[in-house]
Amino acid sequence: MKKIFLSILIFLIILLSILIVSRKYIQGKDSDFYVVVKMSVGNILPEVADSINIGDYLIDSDGNKIFVVIDKLEKYSEVPVETSDGRILKVSHPINKSLYLTVKSMKPSKKLVLSYNRVSVRIGGKIIFETSKTRFVGTILSLDKE
Known part of the structure; x- marks a missing residue:
């Protein structure tokens, strides 16, 4: 039971990290320009x-x-x-x-x-x-x- 819970927790942490990284770096932020x-x-x-x-x-x-x-x-x-x-x-x-x-x-x-x-x-x-x-x-x- 502990192994399943730990595996799910690690999976969620990895998934959350990927979402944060992709949002900030892959999609990019609109920058201002002249x-x-x-x-x-x-x-x-x-x-x-x-x-x-x-x-x-x-x-x-x-x-x-x-x-x-x-x-x-x-x-x-x-x-x-x-x-x-x-x-x-x-x-x-x-x-x-x-x-x-x-x-x-x-x-x-x-x-x-x-x-x-x-x-x-x-x-x-x-x-x-x-x-x-x-x-x-x-x-x-x-x-x-x-």
């Missing part, structure tokens, strides 16, 4: 493009800092032009510029689901963003963890 968003801002005036700088904060309608600009690539916008012989060419716009911005969330998150001014930030979405001095429309290209 969300990095890449976006394009097309066909804007040079004054608007020049007013957006690395280190600027994207703020929501309440003035809260949601994202910080960590990278900026600027180039002239490209537009289609039809030649006299009917060919369509892609040429640089003489005035307007396009930006490719990389921004990082200010607060860590457990998911790649973010919202900005009550609009869900999703790949392909167009969202109106604001800095302290500029407002522009960005198209979301990617969402990544950092």
Whole structure:
């Protein structure tokens, strides 16, 4: 009788240990991470493009800092032009510029689901963003963890 009781007790201890270990180490715990968003801002005036700088904060309608600009690539916008012989060419716009911005969330998150001014930030979405001095429309290209 003692052997059966001892065997059951040892079995329960082993089973409990396996459950504790699997819960903590095998399943893993959701860790917080920052969300990095890449976006394009097309066909804007040079004054608007020049007013957006690395280190600027994207703020929501309440003035809260949601994202910080960590990278900026600027180039002239490209537009289609039809030649006299009917060919369509892609040429640089003489005035307007396009930006490719990389921004990082200010607060860590457990998911790649973010919202900005009550609009869900999703790949392909167009969202109106604001800095302290500029407002522009960005198209979301990617969402990544950092």
